[in-house]
Amino acid sequence: MFETGFLGTRAPFFMDMVTIYFALLPFLVAFSIYMAITKRYSLHFRLQMSIFVLSMVMVVIFEMGVRVDGGFNAYMQGSSLSYTGVLVYLVLHILIALFTVVAWGITIYSSYKAFREEGPDAAYFVEHKKRARWVFLAIVITSIMGTSMYPILFIL
Numbered sequence: 001m002f003e004t005g006f007l008g009t010r011a012p013f014f015m016d017m018v019t020i021y022f023a024l025l026p027f028l029v030a031f032s033i034y035m036a037i038t039k040r041y042s043l044h045f046r047l048q049m050s051i052f053v054l055s056m057v058m059v060v061i062f063e064m065g066v067r068v069d070g071g072f073n074a075y076m077q078g079s080s081l082s083y084t085g086v087l088v089y090l091v092l093h094i095l096i097a098l099f100t101v102v103a104w105g106i107t108i109y110s111s112y113k114a115f116r117e118e119g120p121d122a123a124y125f126v127e128h129k130k131r132a133r134w135v136f137l138a139i140v141i142t143s144i145m146g147t148s149m150y151p152i153l154f155i156l
Contacts, residue, residue: 002069009154010078014065019150021058025051026140033136041120048108056101075153086152093145100138107135 005016032047066072072090076083107128114124 001065009150011150011154012065012069014061014069015150015154018058018062018065019147021054022143023147025055025143026136029136029139033132039120041115045108045112045115048111052104052108059101079153079156081152081156086149089145089152090149093142093149096138096145097142100135100142103131103135103138107131 001014002012005011005013007016007019009016011019028051029048032044032051035041035047036044066075072087076086079086110124111128114122114128118124
């Protein structure tokens with residue numbers, strides 16, 4: 001897990017794996033959204049749950065790996081960029097990511113509850129579409145910011 005990864009940088013394997021996953025995340029979520037647009041609601045829900053759970057597993061792998069491998073300070077030693085600038089960027093990314101996870105989880109839970117109680121035509125789903133657009137945007141922003149940390153820490 002801590003041996004050099006497969007992307008040709010000094011990053012450890014777990015970092016390469018997690019970075020690739022989070023780079024693909026917006027596309028996975030977009031595919032799930034397409035399932036809802038085509039009225040395959042059950043598949044949409046199962047995909048959203050699976051993607052959400054897999055994302056949380058990847059976050060745990062990432063967090064454990066970073067802690068064991070020396071953390072942000074160790075990774076910053078190889079970067080030519082400003083420590084303070086990268087730290088501010090990282091804190092902003094973490095705040096957006098936390099908001100995203102909470103909003104995404106609430107959206108999944110609320111949707112499941114409404115679907116179970118009232119079916120696919122529940123009035124809730126008008127609001128769901130609005131909330132889901134914001135959650136998707138937050139996922140995209142979080143993904144871009146997170147994956148951009150890879151070159152900041154391991155290439156630049």
